[in-house]
Amino acid sequence: MWYNTKATEILGIDYPIMQGPFGGNLSSVELVSTVSNAGGLGGYGAYTLSGSEIVEIDRRIRAATNKPYNINIWVSETDAPNGEATDEQFEHAAQLFKPYFDEAGIPLPPKPAPFKLRFENQLQVILDLRPKVFSFMFGTLPADVMEQCRRLGIVTVGAATTLDEAIALEASGVDMIIASGFEAGGHRPSFLAQAEASTTGTFVLLQLIKEKVKTPVIAAGGIANGRGVAGALILGADAVQIGTAFLACDESGALPVHRQMLFSDAAKYTTLSRAFTGRLGRGITSRVAKDLIGKEAGFLPFPLQTTFMSPLRKAALEQQKLDMVLFWGGQIAPVLKHTKAAELMQSIIADTTKIMNP
Numbered sequence: 001m002w003y004n005t006k007a008t009e010i011l012g013i014d015y016p017i018m019q020g021p022f023g024g025n026l027s028s029v030e031l032v033s034t035v036s037n038a039g040g041l042g043g044y045g046a047y048t049l050s051g052s053e054i055v056e057i058d059r060r061i062r063a064a065t066n067k068p069y070n071i072n073i074w075v076s077e078t079d080a081p082n083g084e085a086t087d088e089q090f091e092h093a094a095q096l097f098k099p100y101f102d103e104a105g106i107p108l109p110p111k112p113a114p115f116k117l118r119f120e121n122q123l124q125v126i127l128d129l130r131p132k133v134f135s136f137m138f139g140t141l142p143a144d145v146m147e148q149c150r151r152l153g154i155v156t157v158g159a160a161t162t163l164d165e166a167i168a169l170e171a172s173g174v175d176m177i178i179a180s181g182f183e184a185g186g187h188r189p190s191f192l193a194q195a196e197a198s199t200t201g202t203f204v205l206l207q208l209i210k211e212k213v214k215t216p217v218i219a220a221g222g223i224a225n226g227r228g229v230a231g232a233l234i235l236g237a238d239a240v241q242i243g244t245a246f247l248a249c250d251e252s253g254a255l256p257v258h259r260q261m262l263f264s265d266a267a268k269y270t271t272l273s274r275a276f277t278g279r280l281g282r283g284i285t286s287r288v289a290k291d292l293i294g295k296e297a298g299f300l301p302f303p304l305q306t307t308f309m310s311p312l313r314k315a316a317l318e319q320q321k322l323d324m325v326l327f328w329g330g331q332i333a334p335v336l337k338h339t340k341a342a343e344l345m346q347s348i349i350a351d352t353t354k355i356m357n358p
Contacts, residue, residue: 014039020243033064075139181221185330226351278305
């Protein structure tokens with residue numbers, strides 16, 4: 001059957017369907033457990049969480065499912081030297097974004113405090129908790145960490161946006177590689193070159209990686225239904241990772257207005273922008289993103305830009321100025337139909353079966 005792949009064997013799941021692990025409080029225990037209980041692999045994005053918060057989330061996931069699940073963190077957490085922005089950088093950003101803060105009727109925030117790294121603590125917690133799957137983005141892991149994961153029976157999954165990154169991940173010893181096409185919503189998890197150079201589509205990237213890499217590959221970006229899953233499997237994927245379609249489900253941690261936007265006409269238009277976080281990511285096109293194309297030099301480095309923009313986001317949501325808010329979403333959003341994760345899973349499985357086993 002189509003669902004008997006290397007991925008289902010390695011991950012211990014029934015169907016080679018992974019739910020994208022969303023960061024920034026967009027993941028939820030309910031979504032993870034629903035997908036895992038339906039035979040896929042739920043995923044929780046934990047890069048903004050402290051070690052103790054990850055322990056608590058893991059406890060809640062284990063209480064909600066006895067099936068495998070994935071915890072995701074980021075190898076590279078900041079683009080700011082020593083986690084700080086210079087006064088000059090802050091003045092530039094303040095000048096560039098002041099009109100939007102003025103429009104919302106709120107003062108410019110002070111310069112963000114230096115960002116304190118969490119990765120080592122998060123990593124140690126994951127090694128202690130031993131989830132079935134540990135996925136990571138924005139880099140590779142050292143050989144000693146990979147060896148520890150192997151010894152503990154943790155399946156490692158790295159994300160690549162280019163063939164070079166996939167080759168680097170394979171050399172590091174990962175169990176599986178995500179081929180993240182530029183259609184995908186959220187951040188581009190590039191780590192060997194500027195994210196702007198990682199604009200290869202999912203199905204091209206998948207074929208390039210399959211040609212040069214022996215490690216099982218997971219296709220991600222622009223997949224939301226059985227047609228997308230079947231297409232990826234036919235091109236050699238061992239599994240798919242679906243983000244936007246699960247983000248739009250009631251069980252996700254997305255705000256109701258965010259989920260509504262993913263089902264609206266606005267979702268036909270998405271943009272890759274650094275304006276909201278300092279790292280390149282795809283979301284529904286906003287006025288801010290459009291206005292500031294070509295002015296990226298004035299943004300603060302990640303994640304200080306996120307901190308800086310946080311009061312504007314809050315005020316814009318309260319005032320219904322939605323064209324000043326970033327709503328993460330991929331190019332596939334206009335085909336979305338389901339608001340319940342279990343129904344989405346059932347639909348994907350049934351449609352893929354019809355196509356692959358007519």
